[in-house]
Amino acid sequence: MHDVNIRILSDVALIHARVTLTTLADGVAKEALYTDAYQKRDGTWMCVAACAPDPIAIA
Template identity: 75%
Template sequence: MQTPGVTRNRAEFLDYIAKPRPFKDLAVHDVNIRILSDVALIHGRATYTMLADGVDQEALYTDTYQKREGTWVCVSACAIAPGT
């Protein structure tokens, strides 16, 4: 999960996800996929436990994929922790 209110460019995001994750027990729930021709929107809810303090958290997410030359490619991803 990203820090609320932080936007990263591609290089910054790849650096961020390469680091050890600060959480465990990541699970996704309530996933809804809508395919609109060559674009797909994926909405869902993720739950996880923070390693630092053991607190259970959740986030809502929306990922956008586009079909390019027969392959689905993620073109946008957004995760928001409720209440932030």
């Protein structure tokens, strides 16, 4: 995981990041971007939405 960007907006936090992985099936390096949204509820941060599209192969 790298290029992590966390923005806290009162009781909501947005987390954007990039992850690089190698799949076991074919050994190809892939990269994906994702965004998670968290909300603070009763003092605890809970993930309320997540978006992680399929990883793409990188050269």
